[in-house]
Amino acid sequence: MSSDPFDPSGAPREPDPSQWEELLRSMFGADADEAMAELKARGLDPELLAAGSALQNDPAMLRQVLEQVKQMLTATGTGPVNADVAHDVARQAAVAEGDPSLSARDTRVATEALSVAELWLDAATELPPGGGRAVAWSRSEWVEHTLPAWSTLAQPVAASVADALGAVLRDQLPEDLSELGGPEGGIPGMAGLSTFLGGTDGFDPAQMMRQIGSAVFGMQVGTAAGTLSREVFGATDIGVPLLSEPATVLVPTNVSAFAEGLDAPEDEVRLFLALREVAHARLFTHVSWLRGHLLGLVEAYAQGITIDMSALESSMREIDPTDTEALRGALSGGVFGLQSTPEQEATLLRLETVLALVEGWVDEVAAQAALPHLPHAVALREMIRRRRAAGGPAEQTFASLVGLELRPRRSRDAATLWATIAAQVGTEARDGVWDHPDLLPGTEDLDDPAGYFSRREQVTADQSDVDKALAEIFGEDSTTDAPATEPSDDSSDGGATDDGTTDGPTDR
Structure with missing residues (x-):
């Protein structure tokens, strides 16, 4: 039978049970015969599954969905955010627009820029160099080194959502699991999915949803981290510390892409971005309490978020667990509605203020270090300011995942403050x-x-x-x-x- 879902007249073709059986067999691999026999013994008819699926006319899409579901349910990662899924998705996203290997020249000019930036910054701040290695990373290497921090940031919200999912399912599921997804309501697609997973004997839908939720959050984190890897210039320009050990980093591919079309030469752009990276690194290294303080505020904000249980329950009645896009939308905060308490709003204000102070300090000292050496320092400073204020798709994804934006809203005011303090009492007191x-x-x-x-x-x-x-x-x-x-x-x-x-x- 043709894979075209429509016949010559343009009408949808009737689902072919043999195709669905073939897809199921391909999912089970070497144990297909035994698995299919077990499924049929439990009452699963491929023809009924085909007729009841919203994807009945798109076998290719069905294959993709089944693969995603199987990946989510068989992934070895644990915790609120499935790190294995996050890693795989992030690597795929990082190379989606190309990730060329760095040449010896790429590495040399990047590390030289970081070394020069250290010398220039000595004149603008009393904080000494961070002492870590100066390195150049590809986009994939950036993902490998920073992904654990992104997973940590998303875990508090993911854990809260997982608990809420379990509570909703416990209240919603019938005592007889064979009624799941039946004509009386329940969760769409759950009956077929439970049978696909081996029948209802010993089947725990709440645990299954936790596992799916963990994988979906992993997909979200991976997508955002992979997308960020195509935007960032180093390891610190997001504003939160992502590395456990001191280091200064440039991503040459992204630096070159950013410099295209600018009036400033690429070497000036590289040096200016290196100054910002080095300034961040000095601050996070020598202000020993800052990393824990920032991450503690993020965690406190995320852990205190409450879930609108009625909205979550309503959304779960309408979402098919085999529809991964719907799940991703629901579990990203868009469906169930994160609710912030007054205490959370106060924590958010503190966090945004600290982020602004970090960004403002880096903005000020990097500009002061650059002015004597880079003719386009003022223009580059304004370009970076606008870029940070606008954010991007990846930052918006993390805003929905973590429940907050990692953008300093008042960085210009903070830069003015740091400049005022330095003018009043000097850089050492600043x-x-x-x-x-x-x-x-x-x-x-x-x-x-x-x-x-x-x-x-x-x-x-x-x-x-x-x-x-x-x-x-x-x-x-x-x-x-x-x-x-x-x-x-x-x-x-x-x-x-x-x-x-x-x-x-x-x-x-």
Whole structure:
């Protein structure tokens, strides 16, 4: 029979059970005869399966769907995000538009640019080099090194969705699993899928949906990471730390693609992007608390998201588990509706502020380092600013997966703040603001950069008053471990905290 789903008159052909049986046999491989006998013994008729499928007129699509379902259900990865599926999909997406191997020259010019950037940056910041290797990566290599971090970012939401799926299915499924997908309702396609997986004896639909959900999230993460690999210039330009070890990275293929059509020569573009990469690396390496602080905010935001259970239950009644595109849409947050609490909104504001501060600091120090050396530094700075503000499809995918956007909304305000601080007290004091998370500027400081230090002094004074009041309440015993010489009450030094840091930058 022809594979064309339509006959010469243009009408849809009737499904051919032999084709469906052939597809099922191809799925089972060497054990096809035994598996088919078992399926028929359990009442699966390929003709009925063909007639009941929405894909009955498209055998090629059916084959693709069955392959995807089988891949999702047999993947060895575990956890809320199936890392194996994410890896395979990401590698495919990374090479979708080509991923040429790097030549010796590609590697040399990239690593030389990173080395030059380190020298130039010494004049713009007090933070020393990160100490990691300078490397050039292909798109596939970028995926290999950064994918674990992306999976980690998506896990909190994926876990919440998996729990919600299990709860909905437990409430929705009938006691007799043979009724799944029957004429009375239930989940479309579940009956055929359960039979395809070996019948209803011992079949756990809730666990199956968890497994499918894990794989679908893996597909989402892989797609986004693979797409990002075609857009990024290094390992840090997304704004969150993706590497567990210090390193500076350039992706020469993407750098060259970005430089095409620009007025600036490619070597200038490469050096400017190298400055940004090196600045990020110095910040994430030497501000030891920053990585954990950022990832902790992401996790806190994602874990606190609540799922609209009624929307999820409604969507699951309408989604065929064999329709992977529908599942991907549902499990990406578009169907069940992520709901943020006021606490989550506060966490989101803190996260967006820190992301803006990171981006603004990098923007400022990279520009200062570039100005004496690159004629097009100002134009390149503006180009990168606009690019970061606009985002792209991959960042939008992660926004739906993680529940937030990894774009610094106020990076221009943050760059102005850092420039103002440097003008007031110098680059050493500016970089010293990163000494402790309590010293970080907030949204009020982004609104009024010039008032940052006066506000910090007030916070320090208030804290000193609290310390004095506590000392009076608890008496002299609370000071037995204090140094023999105490600073005077009107000292401008910030008070010492339990971890040895200072409460404020008033000495800067």
